[in-house]
Amino acid sequence: MDLDRKEFSYHFTLTPEWQNQIVEELDAKLIDNRIIELPEHIGTGGSFFLEVMPGLSVFLLDMTFHIPVSIVRTPTTQQIYMAYYDMGDEMTAHILGTAVHRVGYRSKLGMAFMGSSIKGVIMPPIGERSYSLRLIMDKQLLQEFMQKKKGKEISEKLFDESSNTLFFYAHIDSRSKLLLNSLKNLSFSSPSFQLKLKSTALFLFGYLLERASEFRTSYNKLSELEIASITKTTDYMLANLFSEFLGLKALAEMAGMSVSKYKIIFKKILKDSPNKFFLNEKLLLANTLLKNGAYHNITDLAYKLGYTKAGYFAEVYKQKFGVSPSEDLAKIDKKEQLT
Amino acid sequence: MREVIHEYAVELDWMEDMASRLNGYVEDNQIKVPENILSGIRYACPIDENLTAFLLDVTYHEDVLFKMRNKRDDFVGIYFNLTEGDAIHLMNDVARPVGRWAINLALVDAKLPGDYRIKAGSVSYMISIFLKKKTLKEYIQAIPALNMYADSIFDPDKNTIVRFDRMTSQAWYLMNDFRKMDFKNPLFDTYFKATVYGLMSNFMDQIVNEEIILEKVNQEDIINIIVVQEYLIENIKDPFPGISSISSMANMSETKFKRLFKKITGLTAHTFFLNSKVGSAKEMLETGNYSINQIAAEFHFFDASHLIEQFKHIYGITPKDYLTHL
Numbered sequence: 001m002d003l004d005r006k007e008f009s010y011h012f013t014l015t016p017e018w019q020n021q022i023v024e025e026l027d028a029k030l031i032d033n034r035i036i037e038l039p040e041h042i043g044t045g046g047s048f049f050l051e052v053m054p055g056l057s058v059f060l061l062d063m064t065f066h067i068p069v070s071i072v073r074t075p076t077t078q079q080i081y082m083a084y085y086d087m088g089d090e091m092t093a094h095i096l097g098t099a100v101h102r103v104g105y106r107s108k109l110g111m112a113f114m115g116s117s118i119k120g121v122i123m124p125p126i127g128e129r130s131y132s133l134r135l136i137m138d139k140q141l142l143q144e145f146m147q148k149k150k151g152k153e154i155s156e157k158l159f160d161e162s163s164n165t166l167f168f169y170a171h172i173d174s175r176s177k178l179l180l181n182s183l184k185n186l187s188f189s190s191p192s193f194q195l196k197l198k199s200t201a202l203f204l205f206g207y208l209l210e211r212a213s214e215f216r217t218s219y220n221k222l223s224e225l226e227i228a229s230i231t232k233t234t235d236y237m238l239a240n241l242f243s244e245f246l247g248l249k250a251l252a253e254m255a256g257m258s259v260s261k262y263k264i265i266f267k268k269i270l271k272d273s274p275n276k277f278f279l280n281e282k283l284l285l286a287n288t289l290l291k292n293g294a295y296h297n298i299t300d301l302a303y304k305l306g307y308t309k310a311g312y313f314a315e316v317y318k319q320k321f322g323v324s325p326s327e328d329l330a331k332i333d334k335k336e337q338l339t
Numbered sequence: 340m341r342e343v344i345h346e347y348a349v350e351l352d353w354m355e356d357m358a359s360r361l362n363g364y365v366e367d368n369q370i371k372v373p374e375n376i377l378s379g380i381r382y383a384c385p386i387d388e389n390l391t392a393f394l395l396d397v398t399y400h401e402d403v404l405f406k407m408r409n410k411r412d413d414f415v416g417i418y419f420n421l422t423e424g425d426a427i428h429l430m431n432d433v434a435r436p437v438g439r440w441a442i443n444l445a446l447v448d449a450k451l452p453g454d455y456r457i458k459a460g461s462v463s464y465m466i467s468i469f470l471k472k473k474t475l476k477e478y479i480q481a482i483p484a485l486n487m488y489a490d491s492i493f494d495p496d497k498n499t500i501v502r503f504d505r506m507t508s509q510a511w512y513l514m515n516d517f518r519k520m521d522f523k524n525p526l527f528d529t530y531f532k533a534t535v536y537g538l539m540s541n542f543m544d545q546i547v548n549e550e551i552i553l554e555k556v557n558q559e560d561i562i563n564i565i566v567v568q569e570y571l572i573e574n575i576k577d578p579f580p581g582i583s584s585i586s587s588m589a590n591m592s593e594t595k596f597k598r599l600f601k602k603i604t605g606l607t608a609h610t611f612f613l614n615s616k617v618g619s620a621k622e623m624l625e626t627g628n629y630s631i632n633q634i635a636a637e638f639h640f641f642d643a644s645h646l647i648e649q650f651k652h653i654y655g656i657t658p659k660d661y662l663t664h665l
Contacts (some may be wrong), residue, residue, distance in 0.1 A: 053387070104633075148525035171664050172663070172664065173661070173665065174656070174661040174665045177660075178656065178661070181656065182655070190544075191482045191543050192541070192543035193540075194540075194548070196537070196540040198532050198533075199537035199539075202530070202533030203533040206533065208528045287659075320663075321659060323630075331643070
């Protein structure tokens, strides 16, 4: 971590008082116990905190930083869980333990769910808008819903922190993304903002619980180190999508684990095998590159992405997106001719 | 005709009395009524100490006259009403047709008595929001243009709060989405609350923008515009019929039609049609059974790119991205 980076630490509570930690450390202004305004020398913009209902609060951050900072969420033993949605314009470096994990626009893994016992560090980009929302949820509330879905016994095991860690990284689902997009257009000072934020938080909470399959039922305790080691390898993969799959052995070595342990823990966090995760991200990147008009030739793109056969690439692409890359390309080319 | 005298309030203590007048009873915040009068759900959900929402999803099998005579006047009712059938609201000797294709949004001070007559065979879908006046006042005070009037708006000697409107298309979509939710789903209350806050936030935007004030518009003109809206929705898959043909349907000059359509719906006729088209296309997309090309053809978009462009414009992401992570 760079030495000139200013570091701030805090931890969440369901009630507004946690904001005082940020206000003091950042020398920021707190308005109505809800809005934090950044001082000019650190950045512009602010954040909005709201209690939505008993057991559920929401924290929305819309800031553009002028200096490098790292914001550290210190682990606590409170019975609180968090869901994190990153909608920033640029990537935000999100560090867990020692590994830098990128969330946001480029890597597209914009969502994380975790307990408050896991430390988190955010290093927002300078001069770019950081826009993220966090749901802060009481364990009991989550447990009540999970009980209705999966039964009492499973729910209790899932939320037993002495033997299990609930944690996952994922893409933001579409319905949540639509809501966040529409919230992003609304200013904090708009008279309808609070109502809209409450509505959004409740919908996001519902969608999160519908993703119940991602709350895995294979229980074991993850250490902070294990999570950090796995995210180190996902980060490596996301940064090297043009290369070939590194191989389980090398990835496990990078994580300092045996291959079998690596596979199990990887799946617990990313809900996919390392190989499938890598190929999926590769195809999403291919899709983005085609849409950006960066490539006008499928064979070039296939080679660039490390596929030796363009035909095979086209086949898996079509499997994922329902249309072949050449169809997508034709559409882009047509559009370019028109404009 | 069955007559039901009742009251509403933010507190739920009115439910027992209303239930007994409908020969029914209260269970889990639901008013259960014998099937020969009406079938469906009447459910009240307390949202916070200042806000309660009451959901009506029922079919009437008898003509009923509801006479609202509130005992408390510390709240307002905000009614989002998508009833299809014959429903009339009577207040101060003025009868207003209400429901999906008529006035479908009303803000009414609790101190005003009002009658609501609904005929057998009508299908009612309505969300009523009961909000403490002090909370509404806080919301109004947050609107810069209304801040200085807040005191006189809430002064019972000077003003009575009443407003009849058409809901925006965003509000309509919120209700329409929520309507698909199964009452038995454990997340029902969560989505109900989310929808109610969404409707309220939309209503605030509507007040701020002051796009729609029906009281100043001639009743007959309103009905003519709504008939056109209904026609557009029924033919949502066809190409846009053109201003000249729909304005003659409304018996208006094109200039008058355009001005009134915008005033009543908040959108131009073309934008209203296109937004509704893309909204319906999104619903078809969500079924997962059709390709974007098929949907574009079904709804008479120029081509798939046209649909994609419009979808992105409205929802901020492409249909493909939407589908990939659904």
